[in-house]
Amino acid sequence: MSNSRSTKLHVAIFPCFAFGHITPYLQFSNKLAKRGHRVSFLLSKGAQAKVEHLNLYPNLIHFYPLLVPSVDRLPPGAEATSDVPFPLHGHLCIAIDQTLDQVQTVLSSLKPDFIFFDFSLWMPALAHQTGSKAIYYSVITPVAQALKVPSKQKPEDMTLEDFMQLPPGYPSSSVRIKSKDFETAQLKVVANDLGTGMSIYVRITSSMIWSDAMAFRTYHEVEGPYCDYLRKHYGKPVLLTGPVLPETPATKLLDEKWTNWLCNFKQGAVVYCAFGSQNKLQKDQFQELLLGFKLCRQPFLVALSTPDGCATIEEAFPEGFEESVKGRGWVYGGWVPQTLILEHPSIGCSVTHCGYGSMLMVEELKVAVEVEREDNGWISKESLSKAIISVMGEDSEIAGLVKYNHAKLKEELTSEGMQERYLGTFIQNLQGLLD
Template sequence: MASSRKVFMFPWLAYGHISPHLELAKKLSDRGFSIYLCSTPINLEFIKKKITQKYSSSIYLVELHLQETPELPAFYHTTNGLPPHLMSTLTNTLKRAKLNLYNILKSIQPDLIIYDVIQMWTARLAAALNIPAVKFPTNSVAAFSYILHKYINPGQEFPFPAIYVSDIEQARNVCDVKNANNAEAEDNSTADHPEDDEQEVPKRFCDSIMVVRSCREIERKYMNYLSDITMMKVVSVGPLFQDPGENRDEKNDELIQWLGEKSECSSVFVSFGSEYFLTKEDMEEIALGLELSNVNFIWVVRFPVGQKMRLEEALPEGFLERVKNRGRIVEGWAPQAKILRHPSIGGFVCHCGWSSVLESIEHGVPIIAIPMHLDQPINAKLAVEVGAAVEVVRGENQRLDRDVIAQVIKDVVIGNVGDDLRRNVRVLSQKIQSSEKEELDEFVELLTQLCGEK
């Protein structure tokens, strides 16, 4: 029975990866599994705040200690606030903790492991311990299948023309296929694990299922293609967002009250994620685009940890004064889901991180896409393809233009384009919500079968 099954979950060290793992953990807990969620102590402090009393006896937090160095102290054992030049150092430090993780797994003896594809080497630890393992990429299936396609079939066009990465986007570190797949190649190395020379376990234990944070209504053809090229069963489990009832933070109610004074679909929410920081040039063009659009807005502005800058210094001169009656600038954080649910929101200006795309669709809000790097341009193209977004097209020099931004915002909030998008997005939202339980039930059945094969 599922009630006796222990599932070990191992996300990458970024909040954007940890959160969907945690939400999946809650879904599995609701269906009788005991969950052991493993990360570094600094990340577990973040996770603890999101585990309610309901899950306190079924979701257990497991500390994985990494080596501390002067360059990478314990408070940098997370991507949150990590200086970009230390990302490869963190990745390599995590790899060197394989033996620690191996010993944790030997102690817990889980029936199954769900691991982030960034840690591809986890599959070898699972194999050495005879534990079934399930891959969990937290990005879109379109992006993941595109990366794998380019890795497996170099020089061949991706079979879906709507999804591509231009040469200029590639130069901006968009879906770096070579670097993204180094981990796959490194799985063939057994030198740094004492048990890797033991005989191979059956292939089904580590290569039979991949779970994806998506739904068939959005990415059916990409799921089918990913299944074809990996020879794995690809199962979707929905968007995996925190239950709105669990988040009762009222410190931003003033923003909601402000929105309540605006007419329906008259405002945009603007946010570019928790771990990307706009250049001064991009920030200026976005600010002036918002100003030229004459649309109400809430804009979440973030600066890197340790960078002290006043909003007046970061934004164009006089901007705050000129937009004070129709714009709110929030530094650091705002209740994104609560804002997107508000009826006065008519569009979401965002970077198209996969979480933001799914959240916007779930709440029936059209996307004004301004992708920045990594898989975001692919997510933006996917959102356009399914009728949920309009992308702000950059100039030949890849620079944003305030006039283009203003026009797209007006088209979505005021024009007929926005009416069509809203209809499309609301239909998608209904389809996602109606299929989520069925998809989760299918995944649980597969997990139960895998555990039974151990």
């Protein structure tokens, strides 16, 4: 294949069956299609209906729906992580693995130049069978991926104790591996078997080891040292797409119900909170968070899933809560147009769940603050309220620093031509892998 810039690629996409993975993969697909490249997107049949509206180039991005096999203990119709409680995610992994024959049939027919994937460690071998290159494309920040490089020869030999310390040569000493009970529990999720005979860590690390190259949704100016560390450790190309910010069609407007409510408040006054459809809180923690929003005395819009054991989100409200925040607080249990809400001028603060990717935001870029947890992971209403006030207060020194750094980062992320330059280089590097 010629290495000419005009050469159009055919890329296949196979993300983990989780909307937190599918959506950024589709945003990436839109960027490729905008430049005239063809994308074949493999996903579960049920997921297709939920993300089809995000396909901005249906003439170039084609969906290939897969039937999710029936697996013991997996609820009927379960096709994404949002459909099952966390203890059953391992069973969904088994179901995804059992789509291999369907995936092989599709890819053998399509014979794409590249296959982008993130969780199916069998994909590199399958890609090579069809004459394709396998690219591990991570929606997780390189900061976190570098944190998990194996310090032992085999990933499967890593123990929980190995995860509790920074790997040799890790680029930053400001990142902390905490030994509190909560962080230990999080690491156990990564290090332990979910019923599949293989840990999440081994799946991801093996995928990186066997891929032809790794790709990340970031840029070198911010995460360069971590990308260089991964390139050196795994001995293969690390390609950067830039931040791949989602495109909002000019014709897409925020529905009146959201606009009418948000317009009741002055610019930058509203606190917005969302943890994603996959995260379900226990009722007591859910109530504590709502009381934290009440305590901060700012107007707030909270989008959370109905807690475990409750039929409706209203059923989970603390006693007297709805009446006490009437006019300044809205708790919503359904899907929300998050990108459009965040673009509204009344939004001044965003509260979200964060994994290890948040370390970059809090400890290095300093564009956010961390809500302090107790040793068991509990978030008190006082801690949440304190964190919100610290970034919303007009006289707060922390607020001034965060806002300054946030504006600076936004300017870099949205600078004219930056995203296009990164994508241009990224595609050139892909074409170079085919020579």
